[in-house]
Structures are given as structure tokens and as C-alpha cells.
């Protein structure tokens with residue numbers, strides 16, 4: 061595996077892993093039981109995908125655990141968007157909407173990847189992702205068109221999220237190689253498809269799209285520069301593992 | 311999870327001098343014949359007021375126990391020590407919330423709304439299983455809960471699934487099916503600690519020590535008076551005595567813990583010549599104090615639920631719009 065391909069898979073996996081971790085924090089705390097269940101099942105899907113992608117990098121089962129539980133923060137390649145705390149439901153729902161549309165489109169594009177394991181993976185999980193975006197769209201439309209408070213909340217969540225969401229498409233090391241080898245058509249192409257997809261839904265939800273030209277993407281994650289939230293997240297995740305350095309299995 | 315012994319009907323005699331006052335005796339006779347024949351009672355069927363009251367109380371407490379029961383384990387989701395454990399724990403806690411959902415629906419068929427039930431939970435009026443008022447302080451607690459508390463719940467739920475109220479029995483059947491996975495993952499995680507390093511094993515023994523008493527309390531105090539022939543037994547609302555259920559549980563699970571070279575902190579815990587498990591006085595005063603709101607975590611558990619209710623209110627308010635149908639995916 062070339063370093064470029066490794067890097068591409070790793071950042072994709074890290075996004076899923078960290079967002080899955082965040083979404084799992086909603087289990088038991090959602091606005092109603094059905095949403096607890098929905099966020100818990102999305103968390104499982106995301107963490108499950110990350111696990112499979114980590115295994116793609118190294119078949120050895122212990123290697124995936126090491127990537128998740130032992131790797132240094134600076135070696136993570138996730139974007140800042142997924143690192144943010146869950147906040148209130150408006151933020152978490154908006155992140156779920158913006159991220160999962162990009163995720164779904166990414167996998168659709170990967171179905172034609174020249175790297176067979178990724179193409180196979182993308183085909184296998186197509187249905188699952190469709191289900192997530194359907195869930196997001198339903199609630200974005202209902203809360204955007206709900207009452208004054210829900211509309212205002214969703215609008216400020218959108219304004220807050222967009223610069224972070226643009227960080228999903230940050231250029232990473234080796235991207236040119238990935239494009240020229242037909243592994244993936246590139247983050248620019250993905251971003252365009254993504255905008256095309258989300259704009260009409262945002263409009264139907266009665267929300268205003270901020271002027272994209274004025275937005276500054278929150279970048280850095282793809283190069284190992286993270287927000288202040290990643291380190292504490294990792295520390296919490298590893299609390300048990302770190303306290304038992306001699307333990308081999310759990 | 312967790313229908314437990316305390317989640318059981320109250321003894322009618324204690325509550326009302328004549329629970330059947332004003333009932334149509336002919337209808338009552340038909341109702342009791344149906345139950346005796348093993349038929350299920352359905353929501354639209356005639357039923358005595360006392361039967362309805364006791365069932366609402368029992369199913370509601372069971373539903374609350376699932377919701378609150380998700381909390382002690384839920385706090386470990388972000389700290390589960392491997393990918394496999396993480397995924398299994400999220401799935402398990404998610405199931406428990408799903409159980410609450412099924413049970414609230416079953417209770418609603420008897421005429422009390424989910425909202426009213428949740429309000430009674432938050433105000434402290436309704437009870438839930440006592441075990442969830444104890445903290446899960448280490449990862450080993452999660453494995454003990456998954457294996458032993460879910461194990462105890464299964465004993466209770468399998469028995470109650472043979473009761474007379476159709477919607478409750480059907481919910482319990484589905485719940486028992488999922489519980490068997492919980493038991494399996496709990497057992498697997500517990501065994502991994504038992505055969506792990508010295509430190510992992512010590513953490514597990516410590517958790518067993520702390521959970522022993524709440525587990526003995528789980529099925530509730532002896533209810534000798536109700537063992538035979540009471541109204542609730544006749545109506546198949548209560549299916550077995552607390553002592554019988556506890557004994558069945560101990561018989562199944564104590565050997566499994568001892569097999570691993572571990573034990574419970576009670577030298578008197580033993581099966582006597584008649585096949586009945588004996589144990590030291592588990593201090594029922596502590597049990598009653600906890601049930602009445604003075605356990606180690608009662609306040610915290612309800613505070614967390616209230617937080618979720620308050621922070622989610624704007625969402626629920628915005629969604630009350632009958633013209634828009636919601637698509638609510640359930641896994």
C-alpha cells in the first residue's frame with residue numbers, strides 16, 4: 061500500500077471513528093427515545109465502518125486496536141468537525157446532516173474505485189448510509205419548518221457548522237496520486253456534489269444558506285493539527301486501557 | 311432490562327380492603343375462567359379495575375427500569391476498552407431503550423400515556439428497579455451488570471412472559487430474545503477479566519463484592535403471604551414468588567461465578583439439603599431506604615433524565631404537528 065493510499069483510508073476511517081464516538085454519547089440522552097436509538101445505531105455503523113477500514117490498513121486484528129487506542133493525537137487525520145462535542149441536539153443533528161451527505165457521496169464515488177477493497181466496501185454499505193441521510197433530512201425539514209425556536213436553532217446550527225463542514229474536504233498529502241490512480245476523484249469534486257445535494261434540502265427546510273464566498277474552512281485535521289477537543293476525547297476513550305498497561309485482552 | 315422483584319404488583323390486601331368492590335360478578339367469573347384456561351387478555355377485553363391498575367403499575371415500573379438501567383452502563387460507552395466491547399455496549403444500551411419503548415407502548419394500551427408515565431418517573435412518584443441506584447464505578451461493573459443483572463432480569467421476564475396480559479407477554483417475549491444476547495456479551499466480557507491479568511481479576515472481584523447485596527435485593531423481600539392463591543396469582547399478574555425467583559437465579563448463576571474461581575462476599579451463601587439457597591441477612595432496611603429515594607444514585611439518575619427531558623423539549627415541541635408524519639427509524 062502506498063503512503064498516499066494509506067493516508068486516504070486513514071483519514072476516512074478517523075472521521076468515522078471519532079464521529080461514531082461522539083454520536084454514541086447521545087445514547088440515553090436524546091430528545092425522545094426514538095432518537096436515542098437512531099443515534100446509537102448510527103454510532104455503531106460509523107464505528108463499525110472505521111473498524112473495517114482500519115483492518116484494511118493492516119489485517120492483523122491487534123493493529124486496528126492499536127490504531128484506535130494507542131495512536132498519538134497528532135497521528136489522527138480526522139477533521140475538526142467530527143471532534144466537536146455533541147453540544148445540543150441542533151448542533152448534533154446539523155453535523156449528522158452535513159457530514160453524512162458527504163459520507164454517502166464519498167462512498168457512491170468509491171464504488172468505482174480502482175482499489176478493489178474500497179469499491180467492495182462502498183457497495184456493501186451503500187444502503188446503510190442512505191438510511192442515515194434519510195433520517196437527517198426528515199428531521200432537518202421538520203425542525204427547519206417547525207416553530208420559531210426550532211427554525212432559529214437550526215439556522216444558527218447551520219451557520220456554525222458550515223465552516224467546520226468545509227474542513228471535510230481539506231486537501232491531504234498524496235491527493236494528486238489518489239486522483240491520478242483513479243482511487244478517488246478528489247475532495248473538490250466531492251464538495252461540489254455535496255453542495256448540489258444539500259442546497260435544495262436546506263432551502264426546503266426554510267433555512268438561509270450563508271454566502272459561501274465569505275466562509276473560511278476550518279482546516280488542519282488532515283495534517284494532524286487538531287482542535288482542543290480531540291485530546292480529551294482520546295483520553296476518556298483510553299481511560300480503562302491506560303489504567304491496565306499489562307492487560308492483553310478485554 | 312429489568313423487571314425485578316420489586317417491579318411487581320403490590321399486595322392487594324395491603325392497599326385496599328376490597329379490591330373487587332363494585333365489579334360485575336358475572337363478568338368477573340368469565341374473566342377468571344378465561345385466565346384459568348390460559349387465554350390472554352387483550353386491551354379491548356373486559357377486565358376488573360384492580361387488574362388494570364396493577365398491570366399499569368407493573369409495566370410502567372418495568373419500562374422506567376429499562377430507561378434508568380441504560381444510565382449506569384451508558385456512562386461506560388465512551389470508555390469501553392476495545393472496538394468489540396464498544397460496539398457491543400452501544401448495541402446493548404440501545405436495546406434497553408428499545409425495551410422501554412416497547413413497554414411504554416404496552417402500558418399505554420391500558421390507558422396511561424407515555425407522557426404521564428415519564429412525568430411520574432421524573433417527579434419520583436413511580437419507582438424503578440432498585441439496582442440502578444448503585445454506581446457502576448469500574449469497567450468490571452459493566453460486565454457484572456451485563457451478566458448477573460441481565461441474568462436476573464431474564465429469570466423474572468421469562469416467568470412473567472407466561473402471564474395473562476397479551477401485550478405485556480408479547481413485549482416480554484421479544485425482550486427475552488434480545489436479553490439472551492446481553493447475557494452472552496456480559497458473560498464474555500466478564501470471563502475475559504476473570505482470565506486476564508491479576509489486576510483485571512482483582513477489579514472483577516471488587517465489583518462482585520459491591521454488587522452482591524443489590525443482586526440479593528433485586529427480587530425483593532420475601533412475600534410469603536402471596537405464594538399461593540392470592541388474587542394476583544390467580545389473575546396471572548404475579549407468576550412466582552420473589553423467593554422462588556431469587557432461588558432460581560442463585561441456582562443458575564452462583565456456580566458460574568464459582569467455576570471461575572471467584573466468589574461472592576458471603577460465607578453463608580450456600581445451597582441447603584432441600585435445594586434452597588441460603589444467604590446472610592441482606593439488610594432489607596437498606597433496600598427500603600434506596601427504594602424510597604435515599605440510595606447512592608437516586609438523585610443523580612433522575613437529574614440526568616430531567617436534563618434529557620428539558621434539553622429535548624424544544625425538539626418535541628417543534629415536532630407536534632400532526633400534518634407532518636414523522637419517519638422514525640428504529641434499528
Ligand SMILES: [Fe+2]
Pocket residue numbers: 311406460489492
Ligand atoms: Fe438487558
Ligand SMILES: [Fe+2]
Pocket residue numbers: 311312376405406409485489
Ligand atoms: Fe432490557
Ligand SMILES: [Fe+2]
Pocket residue numbers: 101401404641
Ligand atoms: Fe441496533
